Amino acid sequence: MAGTGLLALRTLPGPSWVRGSGPSVLNRLRDAAVAIHGFRETEKSRWSEASRAILQRVQAAAFGPGQTLLSSVHVLDLEARGYIKPHVDSIKFCGATIAGLSLLSPSVMRLVHTQEPGEWLELLLEPGSLYILRGSARYDFSHEILRDEESFFGERRIPRGRRISVICRSLPEGMGPGESGQPPAAC
Numbered sequence: 001m002a003g004t005g006l007l008a009l010r011t012l013p014g015p016s017w018v019r020g021s022g023p024s025v026l027n028r029l030r031d032a033a034v035a036i037h038g039f040r041e042t043e044k045s046r047w048s049e050a051s052r053a054i055l056q057r058v059q060a061a062a063f064g065p066g067q068t069l070l071s072s073v074h075v076l077d078l079e080a081r082g083y084i085k086p087h088v089d090s091i092k093f094c095g096a097t098i099a100g101l102s103l104l105s106p107s108v109m110r111l112v113h114t115q116e117p118g119e120w121l122e123l124l125l126e127p128g129s130l131y132i133l134r135g136s137a138r139y140d141f142s143h144e145i146l147r148d149e150e151s152f153f154g155e156r157r158i159p160r161g162r163r164i165s166v167i168c169r170s171l172p173e174g175m176g177p178g179e180s181g182q183p184p185a186a187c
């Protein structure tokens with residue numbers, strides 16, 4: 001499922017938020033651009049007007065006009081000691097694009113190539129930042145959120161507190177809204 005691998009993370013330009021195993025993985029993922037412990041979660045479909053405006057900005061930034069989104073948004077609340085183990089979101093529940101807003105605590109998201117574990121990329125997710133996983137980043141790399149003890153961005157320690165993420169996903173292709181079932185945690 002190797003796509004063209006475009007990772008659309010344009011909100012934090014410059015090299016300060018991304019590190020990789022080498023130039024090839026950085027190049028491959030640069031222009032197109034995330035099992036859980038210590039969490040609670042919900043699926044939310046009713047939002048205040050102010051929140052809807054933010055979600056619309058996320059959707060405009062992350063999804064193409066031809067993409068249908070899951071009808072509800074996934075909200076994941078990780079406690080300070082909580083973390084997300086490496087996984088690739090199930091293609092049964094989730095389509096080609098995953099977009100996540102990180103709130104409260106900074107964290108480090110690590111992507112590791114599923115076939116070539118030496119190829120990796122780390123994203124520093126500041127509160128208020130948006131990451132978008134699509135193409136190769138969605139299908140060929142696992143993603144994880146590092147636990148507090150391992151939460152470093154290079155040499156820089158990124159202490160973890162409680163973190164809330166608001167995750168929008170596209171529907172698996174060929175599925176109409178409402179047919180997606182309930183995606184499990186870390187689907």
Ligand code: OGA
Nearest residue numbers: 034076089100165186187
């Ligand atoms: C997930 C996941 C990442 C995040 O729920 O599948 O990878 O940003 N979440 O919380």
Ligand code: MN
Nearest residue numbers: 034089186187
């Ligand atoms: Mn995931």
